[in-house]
Amino acid sequence: MDNKENEALTVVRFYHHATLNQAASKAKGRPQYDEIEVCEVRMAANKQTIAVFPALEFTQTLVKDPQTGIMEKQTYAEKYNEQYLAFKSGATQTQSGTPLTEILTPAKVLELRALHVHTVEALAALGGTAKRALGMDGDELTVKAQAYLDNSSGPAVEAIQRDKIKDLEAKVEALTKNNTVKADSPSKNASAFDSYGDDDIKNWLKEAGVEVHHLWKRKRLLDEANKKNDELAQEAKEAA
Numbered sequence: 001m002d003n004k005e006n007e008a009l010t011v012v013r014f015y016h017h018a019t020l021n022q023a024a025s026k027a028k029g030r031p032q033y034d035e036i037e038v039c040e041v042r043m044a045a046n047k048q049t050i051a052v053f054p055a056l057e058f059t060q061t062l063v064k065d066p067q068t069g070i071m072e073k074q075t076y077a078e079k080y081n082e083q084y085l086a087f088k089s090g091a092t093q094t095q096s097g098t099p100l101t102e103i104l105t106p107a108k109v110l111e112l113r114a115l116h117v118h119t120v121e122a123l124a125a126l127g128g129t130a131k132r133a134l135g136m137d138g139d140e141l142t143v144k145a146q147a148y149l150d151n152s153s154g155p156a157v158e159a160i161q162r163d164k165i166k167d168l169e170a171k172v173e174a175l176t177k178n179n180t181v182k183a184d185s186p187s188k189n190a191s192a193f194d195s196y197g198d199d200d201i202k203n204w205l206k207e208a209g210v211e212v213h214h215l216w217k218r219k220r221l222l223d224e225a226n227k228k229n230d231e232l233a234q235e236a237k238e239a240a
Contacts, residue, residue: 008097008121009130012080013040014055015086039076039084044117055084098130099120103148104141112141120145193225201225208232 024032037055053059058073062236065072077084081095097119100109115133117123124145131138193201201221202212208228216224 001180008119009044010123011042011044011122014038014080014084015057015076017052030057037077037087039080041076043130044122045126045133046114074204086202100111108141109135118149124149128145193222194224 004201014037014219016035018033018035021032021034024034026075039053039056041051041053043049053076056075057082059079061074061079062071063074064070095237098121100118100120100123103120110227112118112123112134117126117134124142126134126138134141193204196204198218198221201218205212205221205225205228210228212216212221225230
């Protein structure tokens with residue numbers, strides 16, 4: 001297995017871990033813990049291969065310093081810097097790659113996520129024991145993932161992209177039909193949703209994929225609807 005496949009299969013997560021401080025506990029006569037940042041490294045679809053290291057511990061990887069040209073060690077926080085920065089900022093630690101939603105149903109995506117398979121690249125790289133963990137359709141899934149990657153710039157994916165554009169255009173047309181503000185409208189603040197009742201606006205927002213808070217008043221509902229309407233129109237324009 002080459003380095004590229006290894007990277008695709010590697011699932012990394014940073015978190016805080018409390019360790020017992022023996023000396024401090026003895027001195028104070030009660031348990032004393034030190035909280036440290038750790039990096040959990042596991043392989044996709046492999047429940048046995050899990051390792052945890054201090055985030056600032058050096059890995060076995062050597063990288064060239066861009067300033068000096070000297071090969072130097074790097075910590076786990078440096079090696080998996082994108083995930084580490086997300087951890088430090090409180091953001092979701094995502095795995096880089098193509099989302100599984102591009103080729104699989106939502107139910108199958110959730111099933112694979114439970115096995116720590118988060119991307120099409122990781123799915124395509126699975127083999128041996130890891131692939132068997134997927135069950136009877138393991139071969140079919142990995143072949144499907146590899147086929148997608150092989151054709152990522154070919155006719156098959158272009159057809160998918162065209163279908164998505166058509167779906168988006170149809171959605172925008174359906175959502176905005178009969179709601180266009182006339183150019184000669186006397187009010188600068190006129191909204192395509194002025195004639196809508198609050199419940200109608202809420203339903204429109206939900207259909208457009210917006211999570212509606214039950215405390216939103218009419219002004220907030222109008223603002224959110226206008227904002228989403230503009231976003232959909234812009235997406236359709238860019239996709240065309």
